[in-house]
Amino acid sequence: MRAAxxxxxxxxxxxxxxxxxxxxxxxKPALVFHRETELxxxxxxxxxxxxxSYGDYLRSGAMAAHSPIMAxxxxxxxRGGLVLGVCNGFQTLIEAGLLPxxxxxxxxxxxxxxxxxxxxxxxxxxxxNHWQQGATFxxxxxxxxxxxxxxxxxxxxxxxxxxxxxxxxxxxxQPTSAANRNGSARxxxxxxxxxxxxxxxxxHPEDLVDPLMGGVDGLPMFESLAAA
Amino acid sequence: MTETPLPLDPGRAPALAREFGLxxxxxxxxxxxxxxxxxxxxxxxxxxxxxxxxxxxxxxxWLRTLPTKASWVIHGPGENAGVIDIGDGLAxxxxxxxxxxxxxxEPYNGAATGVGGILRDVFTxxxxxxxxxxxxxFGMPDAPRMKQIIDGVVRGIGxxxxxxxxxxxxxxxxxxxxxxxxxxxxxxxxxxxPRDRIFLSAAAGIGNAVVxxxxxxxxxxxxxxxxxxxxxxxxxxxxxxxxxxxxxxAEKLLIEACLELMATDxxxxxxxxxxxxxxxxxxxMAGKGGVGIxxxxxxxxxxxxxxxxxxxxxSESQERMLxxxxxxxxxxxxxxxxKWELDFxxxxxxxxxxRITIRHKGILEADIALAPLESEAPLYHRPxxxxxxxxxxxxxxxxxxxxILPALETLLGSLDLCxxxxxxxxxxxxxxxxxxxxxxxxxxxxxRIEGHKxxxxxxxDCTPRYVFADPEAGGVxxxxxxxxxxxxxxxxxxxxxxxxxxxxxxxxxxMGQFAAAIRGMAAACVALDFPVVSGNVSxxxxxxxxxxxxxxxxxxxxVLEDAAQSxxxxxxxxxxxxxxxxxxxxxxxxxxxxxxxxxxxxAPPPVDLAAERATGDFVRAQILGGxxxxxxxxxxxxxxxxxxxxAMGRGxxxxxxxxPDGIPEHALWFGEDQGRYLCATGQGAALVAAAVAAGLxxxxxxxxxxxxxxxxxxxxxxxxxxxxxxxxxxxxLMGS
Numbered sequence: 005m006r007a008a009x010x011x012x013x014x015x016x017x018x019x020x021x022x023x024x025x026x027x028x029x030x031x032k033p034a035l036v037f038h039r040e041t042e043l044x045x046x047x048x049x050x051x052x053x054x055x056x057s058y059g060d061y062l063r064s065g066a067m068a069a070h071s072p073i074m075a076x077x078x079x080x081x082x083r084g085g086l087v088l089g090v091c092n093g094f095q096t097l098i099e100a101g102l103l104p105x106x107x108x109x110x111x112x113x114x115x116x117x118x119x120x121x122x123x124x125x126x127x128x129x130x131x132x133n134h135w136q137q138g139a140t141f142x143x144x145x146x147x148x149x150x151x152x153x154x155x156x157x158x159x160x161x162x163x164x165x166x167x168x169x170x171x172x173x174x175x176x177x178q179p180t181s182a183a184n185r186n187g188s189a190r191x192x193x194x195x196x197x198x199x200x201x202x203x204x205x206x207x208h209p210e211d212l213v214d215p216l217m218g219g220v221d222g223l224p225m226f227e228s229l230a231a232a
Numbered sequence: 233m234t235e236t237p238l239p240l241d242p243g244r245a246p247a248l249a250r251e252f253g254l255x256x257x258x259x260x261x262x263x264x265x266x267x268x269x270x271x272x273x274x275x276x277x278x279x280x281x282x283x284x285x286x287x288x289x290x291x292x293x294w295l296r297t298l299p300t301k302a303s304w305v306i307h308g309p310g311e312n313a314g315v316i317d318i319g320d321g322l323a324x325x326x327x328x329x330x331x332x333x334x335x336x337x338e339p340y341n342g343a344a345t346g347v348g349g350i351l352r353d354v355f356t357x358x359x360x361x362x363x364x365x366x367x368x369x370f371g372m373p374d375a376p377r378m379k380q381i382i383d384g385v386v387r388g389i390g391x392x393x394x395x396x397x398x399x400x401x402x403x404x405x406x407x408x409x410x411x412x413x414x415x416x417x418x419x420x421x422x423x424x425x426p427r428d429r430i431f432l433s434a435a436a437g438i439g440n441a442v443v444x445x446x447x448x449x450x451x452x453x454x455x456x457x458x459x460x461x462x463x464x465x466x467x468x469x470x471x472x473x474x475x476x477x478x479x480x481x482a483e484k485l486l487i488e489a490c491l492e493l494m495a496t497d498x499x500x501x502x503x504x505x506x507x508x509x510x511x512x513x514x515x516x517m518a519g520k521g522g523v524g525i526x527x528x529x530x531x532x533x534x535x536x537x538x539x540x541x542x543x544x545x546x547s548e549s550q551e552r553m554l555x556x557x558x559x560x561x562x563x564x565x566x567x568x569x570x571k572w573e574l575d576f577x578x579x580x581x582x583x584x585x586x587r588i589t590i591r592h593k594g595i596l597e598a599d600i601a602l603a604p605l606e607s608e609a610p611l612y613h614r615p616x617x618x619x620x621x622x623x624x625x626x627x628x629x630x631x632x633x634x635x636i637l638p639a640l641e642t643l644l645g646s647l648d649l650c651x652x653x654x655x656x657x658x659x660x661x662x663x664x665x666x667x668x669x670x671x672x673x674x675x676x677x678x679x680r681i682e683g684h685k686x687x688x689x690x691x692x693d694c695t696p697r698y699v700f701a702d703p704e705a706g707g708v709x710x711x712x713x714x715x716x717x718x719x720x721x722x723x724x725x726x727x728x729x730x731x732x733x734x735x736x737x738x739x740x741x742x743m744g745q746f747a748a749a750i751r752g753m754a755a756a757c758v759a760l761d762f763p764v765v766s767g768n769v770s771x772x773x774x775x776x777x778x779x780x781x782x783x784x785x786x787x788x789x790x791v792l793e794d795a796a797q798s799x800x801x802x803x804x805x806x807x808x809x810x811x812x813x814x815x816x817x818x819x820x821x822x823x824x825x826x827x828x829x830x831x832x833x834x835a836p837p838p839v840d841l842a843a844e845r846a847t848g849d850f851v852r853a854q855i856l857g858g859x860x861x862x863x864x865x866x867x868x869x870x871x872x873x874x875x876x877x878x879a880m881g882r883g884x885x886x887x888x889x890x891x892p893d894g895i896p897e898h899a900l901w902f903g904e905d906q907g908r909y910l911c912a913t914g915q916g917a918a919l920v921a922a923a924v925a926a927g928l929x930x931x932x933x934x935x936x937x938x939x940x941x942x943x944x945x946x947x948x949x950x951x952x953x954x955x956x957x958x959x960x961x962x963x964x965l966m967g968s
Binding site: 013014016019020023024037054055056058059060061115116117118144146148208210211213216217218 | 391397479480572573656659660665670796
């Protein structure tokens with residue numbers, strides 16, 4: 005699996021992502037600067053990592069969505085290539101129109117940095133193959149604007165088409181409001197595109213891939229991608 | 233005729249000098265150096281370079297007495313940050329710095345730019361920052377504006393650190409009325425560089441280009457260093473324009489651009505523009521290199537129209553650096569900065585004159601000989617008065633008004649002991665993917681070095697109430713506590729940075745606190761082989777004549793050869809709990825005495841440095857040998873608070889052994905005796921035997937399991953109850 009990580013000005017979780025991808029696939033991902041106009045030949049997976057692209061001084065991800073490299077990312081997605089966006093990367097995919105909805109300020113109006121529990125809402129995708137349907141896992145979150153929002157019609161469609169990837173749940177795997185720290189609509193933490201080739205989520209599975217750092221809960225995502 | 237800068241009106245100059253913070257005798261000295269009346273820009277330069285903040289004029293004579301050497305010290309105080317050898321061809325570069333005054337006036341930006349400033353001190357030496365820590369002191373939450381200050385400071389630290397992508401992994405917080413009008417915000421950054429790729433600030437090479445990097449210069453922060461060198465008065469609100477505004481996005485780009493350029497061989501010297509901005513960076517770089525420097529300000533990237541030379545030289549706009557480039561490397565360096573969308577401008581060159589000359593719009597604005605600016609800088613041996621010794625309290629004479637377990641529950645919810653989760657939940661502690669021990673999980677943060685097994689352990693420590701009661705003993709304790717916290721995760725403590733926060737040094741009793749604290753720190757540093765490699769002094773921390781508690785905050789750094797050997801503090805079922813270190817029951821200055829008995833009294837607990845060293849060395853060896861599964865030192869709150877903290881870690885109960893005779897029960901459990909570690913182990917008897925064989929006091933204190941903290945006589949309290957008390961305080965106070 006050949007992965008390319010996109011570097012926008014202000015991206016800051018590219019190293020975490022590179023570690024996770026290399027650990028699962030045995031192959032170092034390419035780092036692609038935002039001013040590039042082409043992806044490395046043979047790229048299977050494009051990853052938009054976390055950070056504060058352009059300082060998030062406009063809406064999070066809004067500036068990055070217009071970077072030169074994004075034309076190549078769109079073309080890659082149109083060809084059915086895999087795209088993963090985490091945190092600021094998820095925000096950028098939404099701003100680029102590659103995923104629906106919006107990410108508002110956390111309902112607490114504070115930056116939230118803590119472990120949450122995610123439930124796998126759809127197994128059997130390139131991103132979730134190594135989890136059972138309904139499996140739960142810990143993932144750290146670290147964001148100020150992670151409150152997923154969409155109108156009811158969009159939410160109904162996402163649910164109807166089975167495009168919810170992950171939900172925030174409690175220790176009993178229930179999507180309670182207490183487990184939904186950032187206030188996301190219907191506890192949504194991550195979603196898929198209709199062709200299941202694009203996935204965006206707010207928490208950071210890439211930060212739990214090593215027992216020494218507190219666990220390997222996030223590793224199945226990267227093992228899934230490595231095998232995809 | 234020789235060109236000279238336009239002098240100020242000689243009649244008006246003395247008053248302006250006073251307004252800029254220069255004492256009459258200091259102004260006279262400046263006149264003597266110049267041999268004429270200064271220009272406005274020159275007066276600005278003298279006043280900031282000779283401010284307390286930049287010149288350390290009251291503290292230098294004492295700072296010199298601190299031990300700064302060890303075989304692993306590469307650069308001690310005097311550079312932008314301290315540098316130590318940590319093995320594997322790597323160096324750790326670190327420093328702590330205060331941003332107290334700005335954080336009081338404008339909490340968010342004051343704290344944010346404090347983080348930004350200390351990051352620059354570290355990456356300007358070639359290090360990639362791997363961790364931020366902080367040491368915060370707030371007033372009581374019901375004091376005017378205090379909740380707003382707490383909220384703003386925490387948001388500011390998070391806002392900056394989260395955005396630049398450096399994990400905020402540790403820190404400490406105290407609350408005390410003495411900080412009601414003057415909270416303390418001390419920020420620490422730790423970075424990693426190859427040992428043979430350290431960048432220094434001494435300029436060299438006559439004719440070499442002086443290059444300005446980073447963000448544009450605006451009118452923010454003019455005379456910030458002067459503000460940091462006076463007491464607060466009722467009109468401090470009017471000083472808001474002297475607070476700088478942070479741009480962490482620009483800082484992130486600056487880190488990446490500088491590290492990219494540093495991988496080449498283009499740089500002769502580099503320094504960040506911190507306090508006193510372009511003035512201090514140019515004066516210090518040229519001064520250290522023994523060369524002259526000529527600046528032409530027309531080419532300085534400017535954010536606002538019509539800025540004068542005075543404003544540009546005094547601005548403290550953030551995210552800026554000054555660099556000396558080797559000849560012929562300008563184009564290559566400029567390309568890197570353009571890639572990162574940052575300003576890059578050649579604003580002058582080095583000369584052989586030994587002077588700083590500043591031109592703007594064709595006019596000579598300043599022309600000062602550099603050597604006397606440094607060598608004639610004021611240096612004060614200020615008078616000192618020793619703090620009177622407090623009596624040693626007799627624990628038996630102090631009644632226990634509530635009983636052991638109710639006191640424990642109250643203490644765990646008290647401001648100085650309650651959970652800091654509300655704070656650290658706003659800090660990204662994991663970015664970069666190397667955080668082994670997270671906030672709250674261990675006595676020190678542990679961050680692995682990417683691509684290595686090696687890890688650094690880091691902590692910040694000080695117990696200001698001890699320092700106030702006995703500055704020398706408190707100075708010893710602050711250093712010992714940092715050493716102990718590093719030891720408790722299994723790290724070998726290597727060196728410290730200090731952030732000396734005190735009141736007005738012109739008052740002999742304040743200067744006496746300072747001198748005694750330094751004396752204590754120095755003794756501890758020597759006994760523990762734990763030298764000072766960098767630091768910062770913040771004086772005049774007074775508002776309307778009321779001084780803060782003397783607060784020499786210590787930032788400690790240690791190394792673990794294998795990150796996997798570090799231990800946290802949480803108990804697991806089926807372990808023995810062993811206490812190593814002597815039990816005395818010292819109640820003086822304890823939190824129990826303050827929170828339960830309502831007194832702030834007595835001498836603070838003394839530290840026996842020989843015992844400290846022996847105990848710590850033993851505990852560390854046992855951790856590295858795998859005999860200890862979890863470890864926690866006994867500090868604020870005493871033994872039972874430490875047990876409870878370990879129990880709350882994973883929600884594992886513990887049943888304690890009968891208390892030994894001879895010490896009143898409340899003193900035994902809540903006395904803050906120093907030099908003690910609680911260790912969880914599968915083999916309690918063996919650990920006790922090993923400690924005793926090493927000549928150390930040790931007892932089997934309890935056995936883990938169940939869901940309650942139980943005393944030997946059957947009294948018990950559930951861990952859930954303790955946790956509820958512990959976790960509720962800050963969210964309740966801060967309304968979330």
